[in-house]
Amino acid sequence: MNKSTAPGDAGAVSSVAAGASHGDAHVTVRNLTKVYRTRRGDHVALDDVSLDIGAGEFVVLLGPSGCGKTTLLRCIAGLEEPDSGEIVVDGQVVFSSEKGIFIPPERRRLNMVFQSYALWPHFTVAENVAYPLRNSGVGKADALRRASETLDLVGLGGREGAYPGQLSGGQQQRVALARTIVAGDGLVLFDEPLSNLDAKVRDRLRIELLSLQDRIGFSALYVTHDQTEALALADRIGVMDFGRFEQLGPPDEIYDRPASRYVADFVGTANAIDGTVAALDAVVTVRTTFGDIRGMAAADGLAVGDAVSVVIRPEHCHIDPHAAAGIPGEINRLQGEVERSLYLGAVTEYVVRTGSETLICSASGGRRIPAGEGQEVCFAAARTRIYAAEEES
Ligand SMILES: Nc1ncnc2c1ncn2[C@@H]1O[C@H](COP(=O)(O)OP(=O)(O)O)[C@@H](O)[C@H]1O
Ligand SMILES: [Mg+2]
Known part of the structure; x- marks a missing residue:
């Protein structure tokens, strides 16, 4: 297998097929499986994964450490050879x-940015950015001119002659980004590129990344374990676990209609109450230790008597009796008492005790409800989702 040429990071690939057409990038991953064979046994890192990335689309892979995100990126880049499946990049079968x-x-039309961004310390900023162009045969003057234009785009115009060591971490990250996108509008693979930066810089770079994508129009596959980052950047999010997609869809679908308890817990905060199905209709009735709760089945196939989890987001739980009047449709009511309130600026979070459990309720604006006052938690049946109980593993 070919190894990369960049220093510092064994994985950095930045390649442009000379003379390749710069049409719409489009990636298709079909039934990809990757098994790492180690002394301690086989480890399935990707388990029959399929994914399409449309031209100009920004897809984010989200999941906990070890779920296979980097492996999928490296397979697409050609840095790992999968065991089975097929990968097509821009109409070219790159693996089958x-x-x-x-x-x-180096013969796949894509570019990759890593968490450790591996700039050449003895090259100037402009030389770093020009490198992939030079590598694919573009003349020096032309390459430096295009590097300079790209540095303008990432807000580093005028720093062409500086060395990486003279720049801040955030600026170095922008140089790495410029180096990755200098070649044009192909597919860009990002592996947690912002995770080493502090929160303020990260927030700003996220916005810049999106406006760059608007201007340049590259397609992106972006890995992160940060749900806020995923929600902010993605056209579609693929939530991964154990080498598989748990759910693949637009951010609002992932957040509002998570396909499983796992997704509900991983993206955002979710209150969960255990119970059993008492009646099935358009709305499901669940018997819990707090009384009956009504909600929407997250998937088909529930039966009366099934063990289930009732899941409700904190911002859909209301403890202010006045707020409850504004909830449309059928409302669930649980007796509870505010045990603690956490003022977080934009929102206040309430810890509400209902019997042996606590629920988190959050409210923005309005009156702050003192501990001991809230007597009832209200939430819309339409916002309540019922999941089949997951078997303990
Ligand atoms: N070269 C390797 N050899 C053996 N196991 C590996 C190798 N690379 C990754 N793995 C294992 O494969 C799984 C997925 O890894 P990875 O794709 O790096 O996860 P993520 O990027 O989501 O954190 C992990 O359990 C990891 O330990
Ligand atoms: Mg990783």
């Missing part, structure tokens, strides 16, 4: 187990 095809990384 069936057809015995494996195209090396």
Whole structure:
């Protein structure tokens, strides 16, 4: 397998096929499986994964450490060889187990940015950015001119002659970004590129990244374990666990209609109450130790008597009796008492005790409800989701 040429990071690939057409990037991953064979046994890092990335689309892979995000990126880049499946980049089959095809990384039309961004310390900023162009045969003057234009785009115009060591972490990250996008509008693979930066810089770079994408129009596959980052950046989010997609969809769908308890817990905060299905209709009735709760089935296939979890987001739980009047449709009411309130600026979070459990309720604006006062938690049946109980593993 081909190894990369960049220093510092064994994985950095920045390649442009000379003369390649710069049409719409489009990636198709079909039934990809990758098994790492180690002394301690086989480890399935990707388990039959399929994914399409449209031209100009920004797809985020979200999931906990070890779920296979980096492995999927490295397979697409050509830095790992999958065991089976197929990968098509821009109409070119770059990997197919069936057809015995494996195209090396430097001949795939894509670019990759890593968490450790591996700039050449003895090259100037402009030389770093020009490198992939020079590597693919663009003349020096032309490459430096395009590097300079790209540095303007990332807000580093005028710093062409500086060395990486003279720049801040955030600026170095922008140089790495410029180096990745200098080649044009292909696919850009990002592996947690902002995770080493402090929160303020990260917030700003996120916004810049989106406006760059607007201007340049590259497609992106972006790995993060940060749900806020995923929600902010993605056209679609793929939530991964154990080498599989748990759910793949637009951010609002992932957040409002999580396909599983796992997704509900991983993206945002979720209150969960255990119970059993008492009646099935358009609305499901669940018997819990707090009384019956009514909600929407998250998937087909529930039956009366099934063990389930009732899941409700904190911002949909109301403890202010006046707020409850504004909830449309059928309302669930649980007796409870505010045990603690946490003022967080934009929102206040209330810890509400209902019997042996506590629920988190959050409210923005309005009156701050003192501990001991809230007597009832209200939430709309339409906002309440019922999931089949997951087997303990
Ligand atoms: N070169 C390797 N050899 C053996 N196991 C590996 C190797 N690379 C990754 N893994 C394992 O594969 C799984 C997925 O890893 P990775 O794709 O890096 O996860 P993520 O990026 O989501 O944190 C992990 O359990 C990891 O330990
Ligand atoms: Mg990783």
